[in-house]
């Protein structure tokens with residue numbers, strides 16, 4: 001009795017185990033199918049990537065401040081507080097004897113109204129777009145800012161024979177790409193624009209004579225296709241004796257013009273205007 005009884009007792013128990021196992025497999029399969037279906041229906045919606053501006057190669061999206069000191073000189077302050085100064089000018093230019101402060105200085109070319117590194121306090125990193133008679137290849141990271149030089153543009157429409165070469169600087173921080181055109185004197189090739197890639201904010205000279213004028217600046221703007229255009233290198237009351245034009249011819253007939261009445265704006269990658277806007281800044285006191 002003992003052996004048979006044990007076997008009989010065990011038989012139902014084995015059957016219960018088999019039933020439980022089948023139920024488990026069925027439930028598990030249903031669960032996996034449901035998960036796969038949910039993945040098909042809802043997957044992909046939560047991805048962060050460069051296309052939706054949430055993640056730019058590990059950089060944090062945040063407010064980037066852009067302050068204009070007149071001419072081609074801007075102070076760009078990153079979300080992390082890194083200060084980039086573009087094309088500083090000397091005290092004898094008309095904008096007063098200023099002392100700038102910066103962590104990184106870009107120099108588009110070696111003319112006095114763009115390369116006054118001596119006007120900058122402290123010991124900033126300085127990157128020069130030209131090296132001797134040639135363009136320099138620059139890529140520099142300081143804090144949460146990276147700047148690249150874009151080689152191949154000139155200060156005139158005669159391949160540099162009148163005023164030499166010029167470098168563009170692409171400044172990337174906080175998920176924003178800001179392109180400073182220096183003393184651009186010509187409309188660059190499509191290949192240059194391709195190398196620049198996406199441009200969110202374009203700092204473009206509009207005064208003519210030494211740089212592109214209103215018409216040239218308009219073509220340059222179309223070429224780089226930015227969301228925000230900030231005109232620079234035009235005549236202001238401080239440099240009233242300069243023979244360059246003021247900003248009005250460039251603004252004429254354009255939509256999205258905003259005279260902001262301030263010298264500094266904060267720009268964020270996730271709040272860029274949907275349609276292109278032209279922001280006219282006051283010269284910083």
Ligand SMILES: [Zn+2]
Pocket residue numbers: 111113114183210233
């Ligand atoms: Zn200049």
